[in-house]
Amino acid sequence: MDEEGPRTGPERREAALRRELWRVRNSASFRLGHHVIEAFRRPWRLLVLPFSLPVVMWGIGMELLGRRPRPMSDSMIQLRGGPARCVVLFPTNGVGFGHFTRMYALARRLRKQDPDLEIVFFTTQPTLHLPYAEGFPTYHLAGPKRMQGMDADAWNAMCQEMLTLVLETHRPQSFVFDGAFPYRGMLDALATIDVPQKVWVRRGMFRKGTSVPVDAIGRFDLIVHPGDAVPHAASEVEHGVEELHVPPMLLIDPEEMWARETARRRLGVPQNAR
Known part of the structure; x- marks a missing residue:
């Protein structure tokens, strides 16, 4: 929010969409899918995918269990x-x-x-x-x-x-x-x-x-x-x-x-x- 006053309707809508995008990008399904897609985009990563994917899954699992902090929002x-x-x-x-x-x-x-x-x-x-x-x-x-x-x-x-x-x-x-x-x-x-x-x-x-x-x-x-x-x-x-x-x-x-x-x-x- 800027110093000029409260947010307008479109600004509130944009902020809501940003939060929704942040939730999607930090969801387990998106992060796992993104990791796999990046491996196919760079074929050399396919060689380490059997090892890197379990690491990513372990990290997400620790977040879901509350053992590791989740990614923070990029806009306070x-x-x-x-x-x-x-x-x-x-x-x-x-x-x-x-x-x-x-x-x-x-x-x-x-x-x-x-x-x-x-x-x-x-x-x-x-x-x-x-x-x-x-x-x-x-x-x-x-x-x-x-x-x-x-x-x-x-x-x-x-x-x-x-x-x-x-x-x-x-x-x-x-x-x-x-x-x-x-x-x-x-x-x-x-x-x-x-x-x-x-x-x-x-x-x-x-x-x-x-x-x-x-x-x-x-x-x-x-x-x-x-x-x-x-x-x-x-x-x-x-x-x-x-x-x-x-x-x-x-x-x-x-x-x-x-x-x-x-x-x-x-x-x-x-x-x-x-």
Whole structure:
């Protein structure tokens, strides 16, 4: 994006086509096919093809397993203009409501501290009425398990496109992701959009043999580990990203809590119950 203002429709379309071209050129099928075609274009390469092709396949396999970083985009979009202060929160749809509750709690406290801060939700969680009721702009992308007949690559491409449009539109200074596993589409969007601060809120620590891609951790500037009722063991993976350990992130402040007698009466629990 240049300094003259937001992108026009044709410019957005061109950017989307560039991202699609980047995805195609970095797909496993294209890279394998390109390697074979180049061998036929230069016949001397056919002699080493039985050896070079397995090497290429091994490299792609390591990328798919998250053991090696994937190729980066060749065009990082610098965002300018937009609100003076904006943050995009991305809670995933986990087993329960933990990811969403933490980001909802964070959004409420950020608004208390800075009423002029624009707080935007982008989430796979279907509980959209909660942020809507608070007046937070909210974008919803149904999780991959909700998309029948759609494979992971197609869903991640859609995730990348939607998140890229959100980031281009709101131009946040901060992006906060709360989830156990970063989506590839999200990582690809962050690879093309230059957000100054990228934060990963992760309740657990990183274990050896983790399935998290090696390039996913380094894509963030800060990893926040909120406390829990049960202490967590120290991280077993050296990643070099700054970490911050904080107390449990609660949805409501102590002064907002009901008194014990009121809570028992509202819940129909006897006052003398233990």
